[in-house]
Amino acid sequence: MSELRLNAVSFVYEGARTNVLDRVTLGIGKGDFVVVLGQSGSGKTSLLNLAAGFLEPNHGRIILDGKDVTGPSAERAVVFQDDALFAWSNARDNVAFPLKLRGVSRDERNASADALLADVGLGGQGDKKIWELSGGMRQRVGIARALAAEPEFLLMDEPLGALDAMTRDQMQELLLTVWSRSGTGALLITHSVEEALFLATRVVVLAANPGRIALTQDFEFGRRFLAGENARALKSEPAFVAAREELIAAIHRPDYEVAA
């Protein structure tokens, strides 16, 4: 089974004195949804950029299926908060762009793009220009575009951070559905503990200075949603509320011992 693995990864920005990340070990399998939480500056974005191949570790290795990652590549698609879509193009052309780069014929890539837009709830909206779409719709286009190259892993840095609360809730549900349908492994960064708990099969809390793993814990709320349970009911379950408080404590006090 495919795995993206950070093995004792340490990283320091040029000229900086302390490591941003210190011996971080983390495996993301296909079918995993790993969500990283941590205080501002704990190294979450740096970790994602390392996994994407935008940065190189100073120590340790990043391994995909037994091979060292040496740069970005199509099997690891990245979705950012303000996804850099082509504002004056339409949704279909944006989604089809990675396929164009691969030399896929126009008819074939348009058909794939339309199918992906339908998967993210934008069926029939391929002709709309990006500037005509709401923030939530743009983010859906960004996710559809990331999926166009059929990646094995989806790496997402605060993809829902700019959305209002209601759209964000809907997008969380959509992300779970898309992740489960695509069979990818997901790595997502968020500041929202509730989002982390709802989406993650595994939550990782980073402690700062230097960035290191303070806590790793597995959860089932997302899988239960996918199995048919109601999202609001799950998020108000006592177990969910208790886990949320534990994670908040772990983020603010990295030496905190989470109750078993």
Ligand SMILES: Nc1ncnc2c1ncn2[C@@H]1O[C@H](COP(=O)(O)OP(=O)(O)OP(=O)(O)O)[C@@H](O)[C@H]1O
């Ligand atoms: N390009 C860079 N050059 C030098 N230092 C950087 C650079 N990017 C980030 N840093 C520093 O590395 C540390 C970790 O930053 P990073 O963005 O990875 O943290 P984060 O947990 O994602 O933060 P936030 O939650 O605020 O987005 C911070 O101290 C930051 O100032």
